[in-house]
Amino acid sequence: MTRRSARSTRKPSRASGLAALAGLLADETRAGFLLALLDGRAWTAGELARYAGVAPSTASEHLGRLVAGGLLAEERQGRHRYVRLADARVAQLVEELAAQAGPSVTERPRTLRESGAGSAMARGRTCYDHLAGRLGITLTDALTERGLLRQDTGFALTDAGLGWFAEAGIDLDRTGRRPLTRACLDWTERRAHLAGTAGAALCRHALDARWCVRIGSERAVRVTSEGERRFAQLLGIEATALR
Structure with missing residues (x-):
């Protein structure tokens, strides 16, 4: 043959x-x-x-x-x-490919509405089931700075981090095969934000408790006054960093 x-x-x-x-x-x-x-x-x-x-x-x-x-x-x-x-694996694939592609330098908003929508998406959005944009990066940085999340050898919650989620009333479902934490490359910020089970739980709780609300028909979200108060209490984040 x-x-x-x-x-x-x-x-x-x-x-x-x-x-x-x-x-x-x-x-x-x-x-x-x-x-x-x-x-x-x-x-x-x-x-x-x-x-x-x-x-x-x-x-x-x-x-x-x-x-x-x-x-x-x-x-x-x-x-x-x-x-x-x-499933979440497909979302991860799309997220990572979008991050690698990055924003096109030839794409410019055609209308004021498109420009506003793009700015809102960059400030804060959902990325499948976790928070992304500047909001996602701000929360990830705050968790890291307070010793709740480690990024030196990949993303991992510390014992203090596990305790923080419990004290905040954010349930972590650790029964599935999905990783507890995962770094997701943000396509607008070009840095990693928190994904995985912990990222999804934080996003779900923020929306359910109305710390964040969806705006418009896109994935954009904004932090409410209650969210500003709670994120300040829980993570020491100043309100101006969330707007």
Whole structure:
């Protein structure tokens, strides 16, 4: 058997799988859908079509490919079709690729509204299920400076950090396989913020307790006056650093 024929009968390799994944991501509309779904919520096909400015039939075709490729999970409720990121691993992949790509120097806001939305996203946003932007970095730095989080050998909560989460009433579900802490490279700040189980728990508690609220239709969040008070009490963060 020649080398050529041996290669032709070989089972699909990791390289072919990687190429297929890259092909799914190598379309601006599909990439836009994945970035939108980093808000951690389920969207309808119609919502994503309007978000991307494409026809519903075009959106459905792209979503079908993303579902078949394992990047999205699909749910149906009545006549409505909802999609979301398949799991935290997909979110991590999208986050890290977006951070590597960075903001495009050729992209400029076309309207005052777009400019305002971009500024709000940079100040604070959800990144799948944790807090990102300057808000995420500020919280991560405060946890580190107070000896609650270590960054010297990768992200890890200290014993004091575990106690801090308990005292703050933030439940850490440590029963799953997801890492307790993970560093996520922030695509606007170009630094790592806290992700993993601890990052998700902090974000969920901040939203549930209304320390933070979502603003607009994007992933942007802002810190409320109650959040400013609580973050000052718990982490010594000045209110001006959260605005």
